[in-house]
Amino acid sequence: MSVAKRILDERPRIASPLEARALIEAVIEALSALSHLVGEETELVRAGRLPEAMTREPRKAELAGIYMRGVEQVKLNAVALARFAxxxxxxLKLAHIGFQALIDTNQLVLATARAVSESIIRELATDAGKPSRAASYGPASTVGAGVFARPNAGPLVVSRRL
Structure with missing residues (x-):
């Protein structure tokens, strides 16, 4: 990856087929590394291992930055690249299309995880806020003077590992 980063940081002007191939290879290398990381993240989120997936964020941001610089280089040198390579x-276009499909899958998995977690929190909030009268000898009987009790009342515990 260091070769790709170096090439993409130099902002070269393409003047030969060799330079054209080097630039495109650098961009494809960055895209490949980013795709691998996004694929790992997707699988971790799908498996419910969110804290582990979150640890990949800094590297993903770095690789995305390298890739975007590469895309800018390609745009600046589009005519030369089309002529030389x-x-x-x-x-590169096919690799980008494959990456888009991977991003679509990643976004779908993230949206599903978000919806599931929101549903769990909503259900917990509803259950925690729902009063119920303790049953004694009649449908309207109470325990004490208007005291509400929850079956198996106890502290609410939420796991942050979800």
Missing amino acids: PDQVTR
Whole structure:
């Protein structure tokens, strides 16, 4: 990855087929590393291992930055790249399409995890706020003077590991 980062940080002007291939290879290398990391994150979230998935965020941000700089380089040198390495440009486009599909899957998994967690919290809040009268000898009987009791009343515990 250091070669890709170095090439992409230099902001080269493409003047030969060799330079064109080097730039595109650097961008594809950055995209490949980012894709791998996003794929790992997706699987961890899908498995419910959110804290572990969150540890990948700094590296993902770094790789995304490198990739975006590469995309800017490609845009700046689009004419030269199309002239010197049209087959590599096609390869880059296909890699980007594959990455988009991976991002779509990642977003779907994240939205599902968000919806599930919101549903759990909503149910907990509803259950915690629902009073129930203790049953004694009649449907309207109470324990004490209007005291409400919850069956198995106890402290509410929420796991932060979810």
